[in-house]
Amino acid sequence: MKVAVLGYGTVGVGVYEMLxxxxxxxxxxxxxxxxxxDTDFKVSSIDDIVGDPSVDAVAEVMGGVEPAFTYAMAAIxxxxxxxxxxxxxxxxxxxxxxxxxREAGVCFLFxxxxxxxxxxxxxxxxxxxxxxxxSVGGILNGTTNFMLDQMQSTGKDYADALKQAQxxxxxxxxxxxxxTGLDALRKIMxxxxxxxxxxxxxxxxxxxxxxxxxxxxxxxxxxxxxCRLVAxxxxxxxxxxxAYVEPVLVRAGDAESAVLKNYNMARYExxxxxxxxxxxxxxxxxxxxxxxxxxxxxxxxxxxxxFPADCIDGAADNSAAVHAYYMRLPKTCADAVPTAKILxxxxxxxxxxxxxxxxxxxxxxxxELRKAGQKVFFAAVREA
Amino acid sequence: MKVAVLGYGTVGVGVYEMLxxxxxxxxxxxxxxxxxxDTDFKVSSIDDIVGDPSVDAVAEVMGGVEPAFTYAMAAIxxxxxxxxxxxxxxxxxxxxxxxxxREAGVCFLFxxxxxxxxxxxxxxxxxxxxxxxxSVGGILNGTTNFMLDQMQSTGKDYADALKQAQxxxxxxxxxxxxxTGLDALRKIMxxxxxxxxxxxxxxxxxxxxxxxxxxxxxxxxxxxxxCRLVAxxxxxxxxxxxAYVEPVLVRAGDAESAVLKNYNMARYExxxxxxxxxxxxxxxxxxxxxxxxxxxxxxxxxxxxxFPADCIDGAADNSAAVHAYYMRLPKTCADAVPTAKILxxxxxxxxxxxxxxxxxxxxxxxxELRKAGQKVFFAAVREA
Numbered sequence: 001m002k003v004a005v006l007g008y009g010t011v012g013v014g015v016y017e018m019l020x021x022x023x024x025x026x027x028x029x030x031x032x033x034x035x036x037x038d039t040d041f042k043v044s045s046i047d048d049i050v051g052d053p054s055v056d057a058v059a060e061v062m063g064g065v066e067p068a069f070t071y072a073m074a075a076i077x078x079x080x081x082x083x084x085x086x087x088x089x090x091x092x093x094x095x096x097x098x099x100x101x102r103e104a105g106v107c108f109l110f111x112x113x114x115x116x117x118x119x120x121x122x123x124x125x126x127x128x129x130x131x132x133x134x135s136v137g138g139i140l141n142g143t144t145n146f147m148l149d150q151m152q153s154t155g156k157d158y159a160d161a162l163k164q165a166q167x168x169x170x171x172x173x174x175x176x177x178x179x180t181g182l183d184a185l186r187k188i189m190x191x192x193x194x195x196x197x198x199x200x201x202x203x204x205x206x207x208x209x210x211x212x213x214x215x216x217x218x219x220x221x222x223x224x225x226x227c228r229l230v231a232x233x234x235x236x237x238x239x240x241x242x243a244y245v246e247p248v249l250v251r252a253g254d255a256e257s258a259v260l261k262n263y264n265m266a267r268y269e270x271x272x273x274x275x276x277x278x279x280x281x282x283x284x285x286x287x288x289x290x291x292x293x294x295x296x297x298x299x300x301x302x303x304x305x306x307f308p309a310d311c312i313d314g315a316a317d318n319s320a321a322v323h324a325y326y327m328r329l330p331k332t333c334a335d336a337v338p339t340a341k342i343l344x345x346x347x348x349x350x351x352x353x354x355x356x357x358x359x360x361x362x363x364x365x366x367x368e369l370r371k372a373g374q375k376v377f378f379a380a381v382r383e384a
Numbered sequence: 385m386k387v388a389v390l391g392y393g394t395v396g397v398g399v400y401e402m403l404x405x406x407x408x409x410x411x412x413x414x415x416x417x418x419x420x421x422d423t424d425f426k427v428s429s430i431d432d433i434v435g436d437p438s439v440d441a442v443a444e445v446m447g448g449v450e451p452a453f454t455y456a457m458a459a460i461x462x463x464x465x466x467x468x469x470x471x472x473x474x475x476x477x478x479x480x481x482x483x484x485x486r487e488a489g490v491c492f493l494f495x496x497x498x499x500x501x502x503x504x505x506x507x508x509x510x511x512x513x514x515x516x517x518x519s520v521g522g523i524l525n526g527t528t529n530f531m532l533d534q535m536q537s538t539g540k541d542y543a544d545a546l547k548q549a550q551x552x553x554x555x556x557x558x559x560x561x562x563x564t565g566l567d568a569l570r571k572i573m574x575x576x577x578x579x580x581x582x583x584x585x586x587x588x589x590x591x592x593x594x595x596x597x598x599x600x601x602x603x604x605x606x607x608x609x610x611c612r613l614v615a616x617x618x619x620x621x622x623x624x625x626x627a628y629v630e631p632v633l634v635r636a637g638d639a640e641s642a643v644l645k646n647y648n649m650a651r652y653e654x655x656x657x658x659x660x661x662x663x664x665x666x667x668x669x670x671x672x673x674x675x676x677x678x679x680x681x682x683x684x685x686x687x688x689x690x691f692p693a694d695c696i697d698g699a700a701d702n703s704a705a706v707h708a709y710y711m712r713l714p715k716t717c718a719d720a721v722p723t724a725k726i727l728x729x730x731x732x733x734x735x736x737x738x739x740x741x742x743x744x745x746x747x748x749x750x751x752e753l754r755k756a757g758q759k760v761f762f763a764a765v766r767e768a
Contacts, residue, residue, distance in 0.1 A: 018656060022514050117657040119507050126503070129685075130406050130677040255642040255663065272402060272670040272677075273501040279639065279661040286656035293514040293656075301513075302686015 014289030085112030117287030398673030469496030501671030526646035
């Protein structure tokens with residue numbers, strides 16, 4: 001199978017190298033920006049790929065919704081299989097791509113878009129065919145996990161942890177999508193669609209780690225907690241789907257606390273299979289490229305889709321997901337949330353454990369306080 | 385696809401129930417012992433299954449090499465796909481079954497034989513097609529993990545932990561295969577064959593947990609260690625494959641230490657994908673049945689084999705795998721192993737940290753001492 005590659009950045013180079021080494025796959029043309037065509041195998045027009053009858057499949061690793069979406073639809077309509085690592089594309093346009101691919105009779109796979117080298121979506125799709133998936137989630141962003149691990153193991157503050165992540169190539173120059181939880185949110189959107197055939201487009205909530213301070217870390221570590229940025233998706237009995245990202249305080253000794261550096265831990269729970277967790281490198285050239293290659297090889301073995309045939313866009317509802325939170329806020333705002341226990345009070349800033357509140361209300365409360373110029377941090381508390 | 389089931393014990397009932405609920409699968413006849421045919425769907429002769437043209441696939445969950453092997457070959461030769469949870473069968477006869485299935489043009493899958501609900505073999509097979517697998521292994525036996533967890537969290541001695549495992553249905557009346565590491569060894573044999581196309585039949589080593597005492601647990605826990613029974617497979621640069629099972633002392637905080645109760649943690653490392661670990665329930669009716677169902681559904685999706693086409697029987701070589709061990713032995717036998725440090729000495733029994741020795745030499749040394757009537761315990765030491 002001959003595979004064209006769209007994009008020749010970190011992951012694109014990895015995909016191209018692995019294609020050269022693979023047995024039943026071979027690299028086709030690689031799409032680069034005009035002016036970057038410096039060797040034989042590079043082209044700068046998508047037409048040179050879509051119009052090339054020798055190309056069987058297209059692997060897109062450019063990132064961003066456009067022009068990736070336009071290119072993807074052109075490739076699919078030209079009868080090429082389409083594999084991508086692009087979570088922004090699939091989160092926004094996955095339903096349309098799934099429909100187009102099925103109409104064209106081609107395969108549409110995107111393992112690398114969630115978990116990098118961790119094969120969570122593939123296994124979720126496989127499990128969903130014969131088991132009822134109860135929940136999906138986990139630590140799906142390696143950049144923030146690296147930063148949290150650094151802050152907790154060395155006492156670094158947020159700015160230093162971010163700077164270090166950028167120096168090591170774990171965080172981009174603009175780290176917004178990672179540190180606000182948006183990147184993890186896109187991944188949990190994909191997992192929901194694979195598990196339940198609904199790609200939530202509204203009602204989603206994401207709280208990142210950009211409000212976390214070295215003092216917060218010091219305080220909750222003294223209380224025996226470790227912080228992780230966790231994505232959660234769940235289907236209630238009535239069919240409603242919750243989907244959100246927020247910091248979670250787990251106990252040292254919980255499985256998540258052993259997920260260090262820039263690793264991911266993706267999980268799902270099947271009614272029959274029980275809970276399954278998968279740990280590995282969630283990003284990086286070769287881990288991500290290896291996921292693209294497994295999808296391409298999977299096509300040769302008969303794999304064709306991750307979303308079910310009737311997958312639709314839908315809405316998330318986070319009003320029924322309820323738990324207690326750890327919260328740091330100005331003492332003058334103490335009434336904003338129902339307090340179960342005051343953990344610390346320095347006269348200006350208090351740290352509290354809230355009563356059980358819904359994810360929706362908690363995120364709304366924090367947004368309200370921030371709108372009023374107040375500084376707050378919150379994290380769900382996982383009790384034993 | 386109509387699926388006949390061989391065996392109607394714990395897993396067989398689960399497979400039958402899940403087949404009834406599955407969309408693209410339906411249950412066929414179930415083979416039970418003569419005298420146990422009490423309803424319509426049960427038969428007591430394999431001929432009623434092999435000779436039934438409406439049966440597309442056979443799921444074998446009886447256990448044991450015979451008569452399972454004879455039945456499997458009959459089914460394969462009759463053109464039925466063959467799926468099994470039977471690690472003893474595949475460890476002994478996997479190469480022959482793989483060859484027969486490929487000759488007959490049918491599928492041969494056995495996810496449930498290693499890791500129960502944890503989809504390690506499927507992912508390993510998928511990864512091996514486009515990546516070089518460097519190592520395989522992990523905590524592959526839930527019974528012993530439950531016992532270790534109990535001994536370490538409650539101070540129970542070995543006999544009490546075993547009794548509790550039996551009462552809960554985690555250990556069989558004859559627990560030999562579990563507690564000696566033989567069960568985990570069979571699983572690592574399968575993983576080696578999936579990863580490298582060589583099913584080791586000789587040179588294998590397994591040390592279980594049946595020499596572990598409450599005093600041992602107390603001692604190494606005070607030193608900050610947690611014990612796990614770990615299976616290891618590795619391919620050296622020269623192509624030799626090591627394959628062995630032994631207790632390993634990991635640091636509290638290592639990922640393995642968070643694997644509690646009867647859970648499994650299976651892992652592999654790919655040159656490109658990096659290390660991948662999968663945690664879940666390694667046994668039990670529905671976790672294991674769910675693995676059988678995923679294989680059957682996988683056949684509908686185009687999956688056909690886990691062993692490569694040219695998979696052969698071979699030998700393991702554990703002479704080049706080298707590390708330090710924790711060892712408890714009689715003081716009079718102190719010369720048996722090269723000592724790096726004496727950890728404890730009560731006049732009769734000493735606890736030592738050995739210098740780096742090969743797995744082969746360490747297992748041989750313990751066997752020698754036991755042959756002479758001496759009591760010893762040893763565990764590899766994982767250093768940070």
